[in-house]
Amino acid sequence: MEPRLCVIPGDGIGQEVVPVAVQVLRTVLPEVRYERAEAGWECFRSRGVAVPPETLDAVRRCGAALFGATASPGRVVPGYRSAILTLRQQLGLYANIRPAASTAGFSPRTGVDLVVVRENTEDLYVGRETRSGDVAVAERVISATASRRIARVALRIADTRGAKKLTIVHKANVLPVTDGLFRDSVREVVAGWDGPSAGIEVEETYVDVAALRMVGAPESFDVVVTTNLFGDILSDAAAHWSGGLGVAPSLNLGDGVAIAEPVHGSAPDIAGTGAANPAAAILSVAMLLEHVWERPDLARRVTHAVGSALAGGVHPPVLSSVRDTVLHLLESSDGGTS
Template structure:
């Protein structure tokens, strides 16, 4: 149970590559913000995935980790490098965790930061990506991967779109829009895939009838990609299926400045996982050069999700402190090398920690 008076109990998973560095930097900032907000210290529950888990258990995503996560409401996940796992262990831990624990919503904001050069400085939107099915073969089947080869020269994949999944992701997007600029854009490809993405579009409109204060429109995914480049300021909340959401959110992240700043939250109605959009960057591991900002901003999303769920003003304050501190640090021209700055991972983190206490 998460209880502010008794202290939050959060899972923490280092992952691979730069994971241990950015996770440690994120823990430090969360601890600082929680203390500054007046809460008891966080109880961190360390768990293993990736190469550390292979060394300990012979499995990059051991059952022990999944069982432990089922006892937690929230956790931070570092990046993983499943491409470097042994060939018989190429599981993607993040996707498996999302499927096992039914984290059906992937919420990815994209907004430009003062002090960071952005291709689209006016961008300020959130992509709400359906996380459990669609065209991603690892998540759309009860058993099996969803991909198959009837002959040596033919490969096929199955896409799954269900009314239940469309309804719940539409509610997520529409509720989020109510707290922003009250505009949702449904992204689909119903002109070519009318039964699958057409169902997604139609169900989103059906759910939208329950939110008369929110304006809802729709775009084809190819047109949406062009419009994000041409006029990103037109959009507030974008809701779409799994594959489309993955692609569009990476595009939006680059338009807003860098994937090194791209935060995300994976959640259900009862659990949430903070996970930066970027990968493990194994070439940077151990050099104190990684950018921790995306995971720090993801942790702020996690704290805010808990604050909303539990109606907890202290956690709202802690989330705001993390977001403001990272934003102010970047605005002061302090950044890691990927953003053209000179700060190391630890130096950037110390600057953020100092600003956590500022109003």
């Protein structure tokens, strides 16, 4: 079957970086067929819903999507819920995959090559909050089913990476019921794993210690598996070592459906100026190539081209500078791999 992609530019600079990523994808995989859909804050303002039903249908139909960015009102707005959270939960995108690797000449540190695998549907992100007077309560949900599921994703990634170590991050000393369940469920899956990563070194670390290591010794990590909130924070910290959130890709993965998403946000302060860096969106497409369409060869070409473009120096206007360099490398005779 020919690959299909649902294109959802979203808000702010999503409208600018997504077309660049699609242009790159057309270059390396011209047989992809596209559908366009809408979601985000502006969609909510115009239609009263952040993710219309037809957008969910389009993503399910295509099996893969590229989502640009969503703005946030920063306040309670009746009827509004984050578009990306809605997409994750409605489509069962239970795994969030966030790689971070050093790029020569661009990253602040060499030797970093890790991936954070984050449970993507539970924890505090279930959105169950109540308030009574001066007291507000948020409900945290952790299940054995979701914890085992994310453990299997982490181990499959460890298999393909040839990983040497799996780090389970939790806070079971303070949250022994919820985080204890998460830890035990992950260890259960590891104990029964029969893939190439069987027998992998497994370590546990509390999330505060993991944060310290992510700042001081990021090269000590290989594959990290953790809960939703902890993974959200740690993956953003890890992004520093690959050049910052502006160039950080991600993939939201479920059963038979995936949404690639640059994590930089809508950046309204630079929208329309040409200052947005499309690297994160392009690298997110590379994750679709690797994990969804099973073309790791093309994913490596795209990743290498982006790395070469960033290492060569990014010059204003950033959007067109990175785009033109990446396309030139991919269209050259060596395919951008020399």
